[in-house]
Amino acid sequence: MKAGKEGKSRDPSALKLPGYDAAKPHLEAAALSQSLDPALVIAVAAAESAFNEKAISRKGALGLMQVMPATAERYGVAARSSSGGEHAVMEPKVNAQVGSRYLADLLRMFDGDKELALAAYNAGEGAVIKYGRQIPPYPETQQYVAKVMRIYRTLVR
Template sequence: MYFYSWKDDVMRKIVYPLQYDYMVRQYAYEDHVDPALVAAVILVESKFNQSAASHRGASGLMQIMPDTGKWIAEEMGIKNFTPDQLNDVQTNIRMGTWYLAYLLKEYDGNTVLALAAYNAGRGHVDEWMEKYGWDKNFEKIEEIPFTETREYVKMVLLKRERYKALYNF
């Protein structure tokens, strides 16, 4: 028994951290998104590094592109948005969680398609759906044409399950 609690504690602190737990849970609750999914996206996107930046220009914990951030801000009614705000932890989690909820709704709750769109963009996912005849019940991760996106979806789904187990989501 002692070993298992020690192991879980190490997993929580080192492998599956959950910084900003309150914000993750709050915005996930508000947007009706699984908080374990939000935590997994943050872990895969930035490893909870609030100043993470990609070579493509994505910023913050949830690695939001400036143009996507501008669109999200407009949809959410956020006034005077600037891309610098994506480096603010609370703003980034709030907007990223809202965007995940939007994508889940867009793809009828299909987590695989929503995550693929989060990573590769809605345009690519919509194109793949048309080109390959996928419907909103799509689950064949191995058929995702972009290697990076395919691996991203797998990683987020795996990490979501670990977060559920470790944090009682």
């Protein structure tokens, strides 16, 4: 292990989170399939679920990348898996694919601006458009964008 600087203790350590090793191949493959930087997709998953593939938010977002069921359905993912149990988007590979595809679409919608795409991932593209293609003035969204970008920057160093 490398010795870190004392002031770095507050930096996110996405690579040390439980679940990272299992999630990484799915996130990287999904990112590459959408021509995205894998570090950005990994940063989103770290911020969204801390790599917990079973995560379910209070608003109903599911899995590694906290995909809303309506978003999964927009991309053709059935509400239930073939076994009839949990939503199909809870499968880590499917979740990474849907989340990456949505992120890629948002990046195209906002001309490659990572911060606006992340704000839209969190608050919805309508909110970003409503506020003049700016990060909406929602504390949760502003903190989310800052957190993902902080994790992203640590991964691309």
